[in-house]
Amino acid sequence: MAPAxxxxxxxxxxxPKTGRSVALKFAKAYPVVLLARxxxxxxxxxxxxxxxxxxxxxxxxxxxxQKSVEAAFARIGKEExxxxxxxxxxxxxxSSRAGSxxxxxxxxxxxxxxxxxxxxxxxxxxxxxxxxxxxKSVPDSPHPPTLLVTGATASVRGSARFASFAAGKFGVRAIxxxxxxxxxxxxxxxxxxxIDAGIGFASDGEVPGSKLSPxxxxxxxxxxxxxxxxxxxxxxxxxxxxxxx
Amino acid sequence: MAPAxxxxxxxxxxxPKTGRSVALKFAKAYPVVLLARxxxxxxxxxxxxxxxxxxxxxxxxxxxxQKSVEAAFARIGKEExxxxxxxxxxxxxxSSRAGSxxxxxxxxxxxxxxxxxxxxxxxxxxxxxxxxxxxKSVPDSPHPPTLLVTGATASVRGSARFASFAAGKFGVRAIxxxxxxxxxxxxxxxxxxxIDAGIGFASDGEVPGSKLSPxxxxxxxxxxxxxxxxxxxxxxxxxxxxxxx
Amino acid sequence: MAPAxxxxxxxxxxxPKTGRSVALKFAKAYPVVLLARxxxxxxxxxxxxxxxxxxxxxxxxxxxxQKSVEAAFARIGKEExxxxxxxxxxxxxxSSRAGSxxxxxxxxxxxxxxxxxxxxxxxxxxxxxxxxxxxKSVPDSPHPPTLLVTGATASVRGSARFASFAAGKFGVRAIxxxxxxxxxxxxxxxxxxxIDAGIGFASDGEVPGSKLSPxxxxxxxxxxxxxxxxxxxxxxxxxxxxxxx
Amino acid sequence: MAPAxxxxxxxxxxxPKTGRSVALKFAKAYPVVLLARxxxxxxxxxxxxxxxxxxxxxxxxxxxxQKSVEAAFARIGKEExxxxxxxxxxxxxxSSRAGSxxxxxxxxxxxxxxxxxxxxxxxxxxxxxxxxxxxKSVPDSPHPPTLLVTGATASVRGSARFASFAAGKFGVRAIxxxxxxxxxxxxxxxxxxxIDAGIGFASDGEVPGSKLSPxxxxxxxxxxxxxxxxxxxxxxxxxxxxxxx
Numbered sequence: 001m002a003p004a005x006x007x008x009x010x011x012x013x014x015x016p017k018t019g020r021s022v023a024l025k026f027a028k029a030y031p032v033v034l035l036a037r038x039x040x041x042x043x044x045x046x047x048x049x050x051x052x053x054x055x056x057x058x059x060x061x062x063x064x065x066q067k068s069v070e071a072a073f074a075r076i077g078k079e080e081x082x083x084x085x086x087x088x089x090x091x092x093x094x095s096s097r098a099g100s101x102x103x104x105x106x107x108x109x110x111x112x113x114x115x116x117x118x119x120x121x122x123x124x125x126x127x128x129x130x131x132x133x134x135x136k137s138v139p140d141s142p143h144p145p146t147l148l149v150t151g152a153t154a155s156v157r158g159s160a161r162f163a164s165f166a167a168g169k170f171g172v173r174a175i176x177x178x179x180x181x182x183x184x185x186x187x188x189x190x191x192x193x194x195i196d197a198g199i200g201f202a203s204d205g206e207v208p209g210s211k212l213s214p215x216x217x218x219x220x221x222x223x224x225x226x227x228x229x230x231x232x233x234x235x236x237x238x239x240x241x242x243x244x245x
Numbered sequence: 246m247a248p249a250x251x252x253x254x255x256x257x258x259x260x261p262k263t264g265r266s267v268a269l270k271f272a273k274a275y276p277v278v279l280l281a282r283x284x285x286x287x288x289x290x291x292x293x294x295x296x297x298x299x300x301x302x303x304x305x306x307x308x309x310x311q312k313s314v315e316a317a318f319a320r321i322g323k324e325e326x327x328x329x330x331x332x333x334x335x336x337x338x339x340s341s342r343a344g345s346x347x348x349x350x351x352x353x354x355x356x357x358x359x360x361x362x363x364x365x366x367x368x369x370x371x372x373x374x375x376x377x378x379x380x381k382s383v384p385d386s387p388h389p390p391t392l393l394v395t396g397a398t399a400s401v402r403g404s405a406r407f408a409s410f411a412a413g414k415f416g417v418r419a420i421x422x423x424x425x426x427x428x429x430x431x432x433x434x435x436x437x438x439x440i441d442a443g444i445g446f447a448s449d450g451e452v453p454g455s456k457l458s459p460x461x462x463x464x465x466x467x468x469x470x471x472x473x474x475x476x477x478x479x480x481x482x483x484x485x486x487x488x489x490x
Numbered sequence: 491m492a493p494a495x496x497x498x499x500x501x502x503x504x505x506p507k508t509g510r511s512v513a514l515k516f517a518k519a520y521p522v523v524l525l526a527r528x529x530x531x532x533x534x535x536x537x538x539x540x541x542x543x544x545x546x547x548x549x550x551x552x553x554x555x556q557k558s559v560e561a562a563f564a565r566i567g568k569e570e571x572x573x574x575x576x577x578x579x580x581x582x583x584x585s586s587r588a589g590s591x592x593x594x595x596x597x598x599x600x601x602x603x604x605x606x607x608x609x610x611x612x613x614x615x616x617x618x619x620x621x622x623x624x625x626k627s628v629p630d631s632p633h634p635p636t637l638l639v640t641g642a643t644a645s646v647r648g649s650a651r652f653a654s655f656a657a658g659k660f661g662v663r664a665i666x667x668x669x670x671x672x673x674x675x676x677x678x679x680x681x682x683x684x685i686d687a688g689i690g691f692a693s694d695g696e697v698p699g700s701k702l703s704p705x706x707x708x709x710x711x712x713x714x715x716x717x718x719x720x721x722x723x724x725x726x727x728x729x730x731x732x733x734x735x
Numbered sequence: 736m737a738p739a740x741x742x743x744x745x746x747x748x749x750x751p752k753t754g755r756s757v758a759l760k761f762a763k764a765y766p767v768v769l770l771a772r773x774x775x776x777x778x779x780x781x782x783x784x785x786x787x788x789x790x791x792x793x794x795x796x797x798x799x800x801q802k803s804v805e806a807a808f809a810r811i812g813k814e815e816x817x818x819x820x821x822x823x824x825x826x827x828x829x830s831s832r833a834g835s836x837x838x839x840x841x842x843x844x845x846x847x848x849x850x851x852x853x854x855x856x857x858x859x860x861x862x863x864x865x866x867x868x869x870x871k872s873v874p875d876s877p878h879p880p881t882l883l884v885t886g887a888t889a890s891v892r893g894s895a896r897f898a899s900f901a902a903g904k905f906g907v908r909a910i911x912x913x914x915x916x917x918x919x920x921x922x923x924x925x926x927x928x929x930i931d932a933g934i935g936f937a938s939d940g941e942v943p944g945s946k947l948s949p950x951x952x953x954x955x956x957x958x959x960x961x962x963x964x965x966x967x968x969x970x971x972x973x974x975x976x977x978x979x980x
Contacts, residue, residue, distance in 0.1 A: 051777040066844055081754035104917055105866060109801055112859050116851050121900040124847050127967030131840060144486070174901035182839055184486045202475070209475040216476030223468045229486040230447070230454040231461030232814030236481045241389070241429045241474040311599055338699050350621060351673055354556055361606050365657040369602050376595060403667030410665035411608040419656035422648030427594055495961045581818040584951040674976045684976070691966070699965040706966030719949030720937070720944040726971045731879070731919045 005142050007086045008032065010076070012063050012126050014042045017199050018150060021214035022091055023056065024049065025222050029142075031055035031081045035072055039061050055081050063094045064117035064174030069125040073133075087133035088141045089225050090170075091149045094122050099164030100154070112164050119168030123149060123175050131183065138187035144232070146189040146225040149176040153196045180234045189232050191224045193217070196239040210242045234239055252331045255275065255321070257371050259287045262444050263395060266459035267336055268301065272465050274387075275333055277299035280317055282307050288472050292331030293417050308339045309362035314370040318378075333386045334380035334470050337417075338395045339367045344409030345399070357409050364413030368394060369419050371386050376428065383432035389477070391434040391469045391470040394421045398441045418467065425479045434477050436469045438462070441484040455487045497631050498522065500566070500669045502553050502616050503584030504532045507689050508640060511704035512581055513546065514539065515712050518633075520578055521545035521571045525562055545571050553584045554607035558617040563623075577623035578631045579715050582662075583640045584612050589654030590644070602654050609658030613639060613665050623675065628677035634722070636648050636679040636715040639666040643686045670724045679722050681714045683707070686729040700732045738794030742766065742821045742876050745811070747798050747861050749777045752934050753885060756949035757826055758791065759784065760957050764877075765823055766790035769802040770807055774796050790816050798829045799852035806858040808868075822868035822958050823876045827907075828885045829857050834888070834899030847899050851947045854903030858884060860912050866918065873922035879967070881960040884911045885952075888931045915969045924967050926959045928952070931974040945977045 009026040010033040010221025013019055015192075023032050027049045034042040034056060036157040042058035051058035061073055062068040076082045083088035127147060134145035153159070155173045176192035183190055197212040217238060225235060239245060254271040255278040258264055264286075268277050272294045279287040279301060287303035294301035304320055307313040322329045341363035344356025372392060379390035398404075400418045403411040421437040428435055442457040462483060469478060484490060499516040503509055506690040509531075513522050517539045528722040532548035539546035540593060549565055554556040566572045586608035589601025617637060625636035644651075647661045648656040666682040673680055689701040707728060714723060729735055744761040745768040748754055754776075758767050762784045769777040769791060777793035784791035794810055797803040811817045831853035834846025862882060867878035888894075890908045893901040911927040918925055932947040952973060959968060974980060 009867060012744045025858070047856060107859075109856075109859070112856065116906070120851060120906070121844075121847060123347075124842075124844070124898070124902070128840065131975065153407070156412075158909040158914075158916065160916035163859070163913035163917075166913050167859070167906040169910035170905035171851070171855070172903040174889070174893040174905035175898045177859060178895060178901050179893075180899035181490065181893065182898075187902035188487060189486070209473065211475065213473060213475035216473045220476065220478070223465075225964060226452065227465070228458060228461045230456065230458035231465065231483045232486055233465070233481045233483055234490070236478045238476045238478055241432060241434070241477055243429075245426065245479070349669060350618065352614075354611075354614070357611065357629050361661070363608060365606060365661070366599075366602065369597075369599070369653070369657070373595065402651070403664040403669075403671070405668060405671035408614070408665045408668035408672075412614070412661040415664035416606070416657040417662035418609070419644070419648040419660035422654045423650060423653035423656050424594060424648075426648070426650035427653075509807060671980065674978075679976070699963065701965065703963060703965035706963045710958075710962070710966065710968070713955075717955070718944065718948060718951045720946065720948035721955065721973045722980070723955070723971045723973055723977055726968045728966045728968055731922060731924070731967055733919075735916065735969070 007088035008082050009089040010134045011091045014045060017214045019093050020045045021218035022093065022221055025177040026089060027054035027056060027216035033076055034058040035061040039107050046207050062118060063122040063126060066125055069129055084138035085241045086141055087130060087145065088137055090130035090134060091148045091221060092123050092126050094118050101161040103161055104163050106227065115164045115168035119176055120171030123172050127179060134188045135186060143226045144189045144229045148221050149192045150222060151192050151194045155194055184232055187229060191233055192235045196236040196237050196245055197214060197243045207242065210240055212238060212240050251472050252333035252382065253327050254334040256336045256338060259290060262459045263462050265290045267338065267462035267466050271334060271462035272299035272301060278321055279303040280306040293421065307372060312371055314374055316455050331382035332390065333382055334376060334391045335375035335379060336393045336466060337371050339363050341442045342410045346406040348406055349408050352409050360409045360413035365416030365420055368417050372424060376490040379433045380431060384475055389432060389434045389474045390470045393466050393469060394437045396437050400439055429477055432445040434475060436478055437480045439482040440490055441482055442488045453488065455485050457483060457485050491724035493653060498572050501581045504535060507704045509583050510535045511708035512583065512711050515708035516579060517544035517546060523566055524548040524572065525551040551610040553616060556615055559619055563619040576627035576631055577620060577635065578627055580620035580624060580638045581638045581711060582613050582616050584608050587655045592650040593651055594653050597654050602623050605654045607703060610661030610665055613662050619727035625676060632721045633716045634677060634679045638711050638714060639682045639731040641682050643682045649665045674722055675721060681723055682725045684727040686727055686735055688731045697732065700730050702728060702730050715734055739760050744824040746826045746828060749780060752949045754828050755780045756953035757828065760953035761824060762789035762791060768811055769793040770796040770798065798861060798954050800873055801860055804864055808864040821872035821876055822865060822880065823872055823879045825865035825869060826956060829853050832900045836896040838896055839898050841941055842899050842939050850899045850903035854963040855906030858907050862911050862914060869923045870921060872924055878961045879922060879924045879964045883956050883959060884927045886927050888928045890929055909939045919967055922964060926968055927970045929972040931980055932978045942952035942977065945975050947973060947975050
């Protein structure tokens with residue numbers, strides 16, 4: 001499909017689990033930009049994608065810092081593969097669990113700030129940089145331009161000893177909801193996924209499927225991205241079949 | 246894929262919109278059974294599927310009536326295509342809006358009963374007949390055996406003048422949640438879709454995508470059915486990009 | 491306060507716990523009518539109230555049956571104390587847990603029907619009889635005329651093996667929400683209380699306050715009833731301090 | 736009631752509406768400390784309470800600043816009336832709507848930070864200072880020591896153009912939920928009130944009760960504070976009878 005060649009995806013918060021699987025999945029259709037604070041978080045994934053015939057670049061980015069995020073997107077605009085291309089999908093997968101789980105009276109202000117920083121502030125900065133690009137892609141992207149946001153159990157439940165993490169994740173969900181209501185009518189799809197489980201691959205001796213597979217998440221993110229605009233999902237939950245909820 | 250040949254799907258509540266699209270979608274992978282009260286609701290869809298090389302039968306069923314539902318499943322067991330086959334997917338798409346919208350004091354007991362009948366009681370009867378079959382399919386069905394349930398805005402919001410419909414749809418959601426919690430650990434996937442919009446195809450002169458397309462719903466139902474058991478979704482919402490929510 | 495003399499309250503679903511405490515509480519301000527299926531459920535409470543100088547009558551009523559409910563309200567209109575008086579508060583405290591907790595495949599249709607009967611249908615019948623009376627009281631009742639509805643954990647959560655009870659309680663919540671949205675603007679307050687715990691009095695050896703006291707519930711119901719119409723609460727939750735949630 | 740003399744209440748976020756009404760209400764039972772950034776926000780209320788025979792002091796406090804909050808509580812410990820007294824109730828009524836309503840792409844990072852600062856961070860700081868004091872009061876305070884938190888529509892709904900405010904208020908709700916789950920079992924009551932309306936007094940020509948009266952809120956806060964620990968409410972909603980929801 002010709003137009004796919006001129007669109008790309010960007011994933012913020014890349015590590016060995018969800019970020020990697022999502023990057024690999026979207027890399028089958030689009031060149032991808034991987035953002036993470038430390039190069040060792042994305043280098044092997046970039047190599048894996050490029051080796052498999054895809055196209056990927058990684059950019060060291062502190063998602064909690066306005067200048068760093070703006071610099072990352074300025075650089076994307078100058079990369080050969082991405083200059084002139086349209087943004088088809090932006091995935092916000094960064095987070096911080098700082099201060100959780102912990103008795104509330106032991107949570108430090110620094111921990112709370114770290115959660116607010118990598119959760120609502122990070123999403124705010126990422127959305128500020130990506131939404132203008134996604135809006136530009138509305139007329140011709142192969143699927144409705146999409147902003148996907150990774151949530152957690154703590155996005156909908158303030159559990160005991162999770163005040164810090166929940167404050168951050170509730171905030172992320174608030175922004176995702178608000179953006180959906182503002183940008184859906186403009187043609188940009190904004191969806192929030194409640195990841196209600198530990199993520200990983202069940203190891204030997206564990207029941208297959210008993211951990212939430214990053215590949216399963218990536219598959220669902222792709223399904224959300226390819227939804228027709230006649231039927232946008234704003235929120236899904238995801239958990240392994242054995243998970244209590 | 247060989248095993249798919251010996252599995253089938255059943256759709257309750259078939260009409261010209263969601264039921265038809267879901268039946269056509271699942272008919273690409275499985276023989277399908279269509280249940281509706283009146284033959285004219287399924288006949289043309291059965292013909293459409295069989296003509297396209299699929300396999301479909303329709304059975305007149307009053308989903309609110311225990312004997313009628315049991316008779317339908319007894320007959321399925323005797324049909325050549327379905328005897329010996331396993332049930333891979335059961336979709337509950339029946340409903341009744343009796344008594345809504347209407348000022349509460351004008352709602353009759355018969356209307357409330359019709360809503361409770363086609364909503365929670367119908368789902369109860371359908372689930373009683375399908376869950377034992379879905380459980381049997383766990384070891385070898387191509388995808389985790391799935392019970393999908395169609396909800397509405399009224400599943401999560403009791404709007405003014407919608408007491409009757411909301412009582413029914415809240416009840417459906419309650420059952421779907423409870424079944425998910427009981428049957429997920431046994432390998433059967435139970436998911437509930439909040440259809441938050443009028444369903445149909447945007448007609449000439451309307452903005453494309455401004456109505457929730459039945460085909461989009463069918464696509465999402467298929468995506469839910471094919472989720473790996475490492476990542477089951479229990480609930481999604483669906484609405485056109487222009488819908489207020 | 492003079493006007494209080496000509497207003498009364500009615501409580502449906504009277505037993506030794508919440509119903510009794512609510513009746514005693516409201517009996518301090520109003521004559522009260524107690525509805526229960528069996529006379530032994532209300533007789534001692536009626537005696538207790540009348541002995542203490544209050545005014546109470548009990549009426550045997552099957553709250554799931556239209557004729558029985560209509561007959562009860564016809565009789566209220568003929569009682570000396572109540573004829574000509576206005577209805578200030580109606581409390582729906584009836585319920586049925588039939589079929590819960592139980593594996594879904596063991597739940598009988600009769601059990602589901604019992605839950606739907608005493609939960610949404612019972613509330614529907616009670617609301618149909620009381621709302622016209624509450625509307626008439628808007629201009630002069632001492633507090634905004636109030637319809638209070640008792641919910642449970644199962645009103646907001648379909649737990650495993652609680653499909654039957656949850657179907658009923660979700661349905662009750664749906665109706666309460668819908669009535670609030672329709673009748674608040676007309677001056678009638680409709681509130682739903684999520685009773686998220688076993689109800690009772692902590693017995694000897696138990697931690698004081700570790701069970702949800704019926705008197706605490708009654709106190710909250712009174713506080714809801716006496717809310718000014720400038721600030722209506724539609725929903726509260728209630729649980730003992732030690733309850734997990 | 737003798738013990739009431741040695742307990743006090745503290746209200747953060749005092750202005751002419753909710754803060755003032757809550758302070759006046761609690762001042763009938765307890766000496767009160769009023770915290771606000773600017774003296775002109777509390778001075779007239781302090782005078783009003785002291786003139787009426789109550790006891791009040793105001794302390795200029797930037798609730799978003801750790802040192803300022805700690806200094807305020809250090810000073811409370813040295814005030815004649817409060818030194819040696821127990822804290823019975825702490826009300827968090829501070830907030831910031833910075834950046835809302837506004838198109839998301841026009842919201843500045845400073846505005847988001849202001850919302851996160853006066854909402855989750857402010858509550859965090861206030862709770863860190865008050866919970867140790869509330870815990871100490873558990874054995875002998877006249878009512879279960881209480882932390883009350885003011886929420887808004889934006890606490891449960893991320894509306895279009897309210898990303899900034901909703902991020903803050905969702906975060907506040909997360910913390911309140913988490914604290915309830917951690918501190919209820921220790922005897923401290925934590926409750927969150929969703930104030931779903933504009934607050935004020937209906938002016939001449941407006942329908943009486945059509946605005947959410949601060950006095951109504953204060954009354955409900957008092958009712959929450961005086962709940963027995965056998966029945967704690969974690970969340971209530973409040974809106975005028977005419978409010979759409």
